[in-house]
Amino acid sequence: MGMSTIKEIAEKTKVSVGTVSIVLNGRGDEMRISKKTQQRILEAAQGIGYVPNISARRLRQTGGRSLPVIATFWPSDLSSDLLGRFFTGAQSSILEQEHAFEMTIQPFKRKHIHRIKEICDSGMYHGVILTGISAEDQRYLEDNPLSVPTVLFNRKSSTYSCVHVDTYEIGRKSAELFAIRGHKKVGTIVPEHLMRSENNLRFRGFVESCAKYGLELEERHIQAAPMTMEGGYAAAKTLVEGGGELPTGLFFPLGIMAVAALPVFHRANIQIPDAMEILTYGDHDAEKYSVPSLSTVKLPVEEMAAACIRLAMGRILDPKSKPKAVVFETPFIFRESCGGFIQASIQ
Structure with missing residues (x-):
């Protein structure tokens, strides 16, 4: 965003250019600028069609440390119940991580792989977890590798890190x-x-x-x-x-x-x-x-989600590390509807 836009917002709201810049960079709270002033600046910015650059703002976290953003791509037709379980697992790993990071959910339509590639290559995210991708999309991504650390959820791959079951x-x-x-x-x-x-x-x-x-x-x-x-x-x-x-x-x-x-x-x-x-x-x-x-x-969704986060973070923190595959077991759990609580002789 050009200086002229910041000046324009500053004139409209009768605050200094510095204050406008701080608020638009998402540092208003940290710099103790009143909520009312922040609101005024954001409304004025919207009024002239200014859209903040979220990824740039995310990187300017307090103390100048960057906060990695991991995007999980979730296809529109994949069960939302699974998403709930995936998120629970991801969250537990977020809470246990020594490293802080943000996680976003990016909905997508299967067969729109070019769109995913554009988003990933735009540098908006530091790491990506892909769920429910088609075999065709996976081939495309293996031939045209993404430029960010990528983990595939429940798919086997030799190109990317992956977490899957048999x-x-x-x-x-x-x-x-x-x-x-x-x-x-x-x-x-x-x-x-x-x-x-x-x-x-x-x-x-x-x-x-x-x-x-x-x-x-x-x-x-x-x-x-x-x-x-x-x-x-x-x-x-x-x-x-x-x-x-x-x-x-x-x-x-x-x-x-x-x-x-x-x-x-x-x-x-x-x-x-x-x-x-x-x-x-x-x-x-x-x-x-x-x-x-x-x-x-x-299907141990929660544990698999946590493993996806660990793999993504590992690659973000050490970009030279090699892709890894983590395979999970899928045990039977016998309840009333089949096998009557009797462990059948099955592995």
């Missing part, structure tokens, strides 16, 4: 559990974007392993729905109203969708787990307190 294995061991539990007919209610994406390893692991273990998975017993509670509720209704023999084992690759499906089964007098066992993936709090409580393959 996604195919989750589908595989869920099918294996149903086979061990003696099921013949099984079904699954899948988040829509997973059906179409290359990153549908959980779904693929389940479908291919059902075939391997001799489980029958009919087309009509695979329901795709939006990755929300509403989606889970609607898909369960479609399944029940479709008539015919119902699956005796149902896998939800997103637990929160299962929580919303329970009332549908309850109203249709389908006893869980007697008539139908349910296994989920995720382990959101809601799965622990539902009736019946839901057996799940745990």
Whole structure:
């Protein structure tokens, strides 16, 4: 912003150029400038269409120390419940860090990878965590590396630091559990974007392993729905109203969708787990307190988020350090909906 703009605001508000500059740089409180004066200056600035340069202001933290800003890119169709858990984990790591930093959430639409690259290369952020990116977007980013320390959440990469689980294995061991539990007919209610994406390893692991273990998975017993509670509720209704023999084992690759499906089964007098066992993936709090409580393959979102922050901070503080991969386990947690609290012989 030019000096002339600052002068103009100073004349309008009848305060010194120095005061205007301090307020616009976000240091008004620190320099003990009254709230009223700050408000007047900011209103005058807005009046002439001045937009403060946030990233420059963020760097001028008290004592001249810079405060790194980490942006987490979150796709618009990824479950907001996950975002809550991710944030809880990130926050715990923020509170434990010796190093202070800021974290922002940047919403994005899948397939808008050029936009992400522009934002990252603009120097607005010191570190970036990418969640839910498509396989196609990931290839693009590996061919056109970002200029800031980057961590991929739940994706494998040799170019970038990453924190992930073995996604195919989750589908595989869920099918294996149903086979061990003696099921013949099984079904699954899948988040829509997973059906179409290359990153549908959980779904693929389940479908291919059902075939391997001799489980029958009919087309009509695979329901795709939006990755929300509403989606889970609607898909369960479609399944029940479709008539015919119902699956005796149902896998939800997103637990929160299962929580919303329970009332549908309850109203249709389908006893869980007697008539139908349910296994989920995720382990959101809601799965622990539902009736019946839901057996799940745990995705340790909170710990993974904290690991993402640690990796991003590590690269910010030591830009020469090499990318690292951190792999998390996904244990079964047996509750009432499947396996009846009995640890099946499964690893």
